[in-house]
Amino acid sequence: MAGLGLPLHLATLLTGLLECLCFAGVLFGWPSLVFVFKKEHYFEKLCEPDAGLIGNATEQADCKVQDERFSLIFTIASFMNNFMTFPSGYVFDRFKTTVARLIAIFLYTTATLIIAFTSAGSAVLLFLAMPLLSVGGILFLITNLQIGNLFGQHRSTIITLYNGAFDSSSAVFLIIKLLYEKGISLRASFIFLSVCSTWHVARTFLLMPRGHIPYPLPPNYSYGLCSGNGTTKEEKETAEQENRELQSKEFLSAKEETPGAGQQQEARSFWSYAFSRRFAWHLVWLSVIQLWHYLFIGTLNSLLTNMARGDKELVSSYTNAFAFTQFGVLVAPWNGMLMDRLKQKYQKEARKTGSSTSVVALCSTVPSLALTSLLSLGFVLCASVPVLPLQYLTFILQVISRSFLYGSNAAFLTVAFPSEHFGKLFGLVMALSAVVSLLQFPIFTLIKGPLQNDPLYVNVMLLLAILLTFVHPFLVYRECRARKESPSAIA
DSSP states (O other): OHHHHHHHHHHHHHHHHHHIIIIITGGGGHHHHHHHHHHTTTTGGGSOGGGOOTTOHHHHHTOHHHHHHHHHHHHHHHHHHHHTHHHHHHHHHHHHHHHHHHHHHHHHHHHHHHHHTOOGGGGGGHHHHHHHHHHHHHHHHHHHHGGGGGGGGGHHHHHHHHHHHHHHTTHHHHHHHHHHHTTOOHHHHHHHHHHTHHHHHHHHHHTSOSSOOOSSOOTTOOOGGGTTTSSOHHHHHHHHHHHHHHHHHHTSOHHHHSTTOOSOOOOOOHHHHHTSHHHHHHHHHHHHHHHHHHHHHHHHHHHHHHHTTTOHHHHHHHHHHHHHTOOGGGTHHHHHHHHHHHHHHHHHHHHHHTOOHHHHHHHTTHHHHHHHHHHHHHHHHHHTSOOGGGHHHHHHHHHHHHHHHHHHHHHHHHHHSOGGGHHHHHHHHHHHHHHHHTTHHHHHHHHHTTTTTOOHHHHHHHHHHHHHTTHHHHHHHHHHHHHHHOTTSOO
16 A cells, blocks of 8 residues: 555546546636627527627627626526535535535536536526536535645645636636537537546545545555555544544644643634634635626626627637636646745744744745735736726736635635634635625626726725735734734634
């Protein structure tokens, strides 16, 4: 088993990366798919008679009701993508990896088959298919994030790498769009995605654990192909229990860690973390930035159509450019490497000063959180300028900031809270931020209606909201300083 350890870890890492890259986050390639749906006349019957003339690009592009339908589908799907992470996290924590992945495969396959067999006449089924697709994808991501536990000190890099791959899978819809323009039908593309579920099933039983991958990794830990050759079930359960206790102790406050405190150490409950100030500000940070990203993606086709004045060729060109930039897998590891490097630096300082390991881990997240807010600020500023060529820069800033956003979110939760609560806290923060993301549809309706396609006032409000997100890294930094200077400070 020892001989197979590293090759098995690498195989699990690479196949997991491929799974996230090609399947998990395809929802965020929505603008490319909307272009295809419009070509197939989805929801075109809802347009006014003079706006439904096939072949009239300018008139068809102005169909407000059609754009609203596509925006509503994305709003619901993106809401489910986040909201369902809480029950998904519970399923993962309670029933573990195999059950969670089988549910993901069922949802994903059902969604791709529905899309494959829809047409303009049954376009309403997209309201069912896209949420199923997004929930299946987020379950794939959740079950793969634990793979970072196999790589010890590179844990944050692996987690952000997977989140980057999740973002990059939006390029799958670009590939479907390009194939469509070459004559490959939408049905053929989605049937192929459905058939790929056999690969997901094989990976579930051959390369993934039945339970969870513990952190820190115990000696002789086995899973997947090697699960029958290593430790017994009882030994694994004992090792997992020891690791849970270790994690709980690691995240106790500095006062509790102080020798001679004379108090019984008790692990804090899930709800004590869920109602903490640290978690609340992290929720604000994620919700505000994510709302802007969702609003931008969900309305991009309409935005480009207005900027291009109905020129479908120009809209297609910029849609392709947007999709080509969606390779966050090339960007996200920078964030993880930054966190890992800082953590190693702070650990060296901690050994000299005797600081808590939890303080070290927390301090390493501050630059990542602040940089994500800064990138998002630049993204909002560029997107607010109605100049078409400038949108190339907007696309680049969008993918970088989004990769940093989700990578920082997952990495922050893993280092700021105990691992036994990760699935539930990850699900809770995504579920609550999903409620905020519902604002994207009324905002879109406001822009299309009273504001008459002028998003200036909306952009100003979102800009002010983005500035609010800088409070989160500032508070984390202040907490780190306080706990370094006063070991008895409350975490």
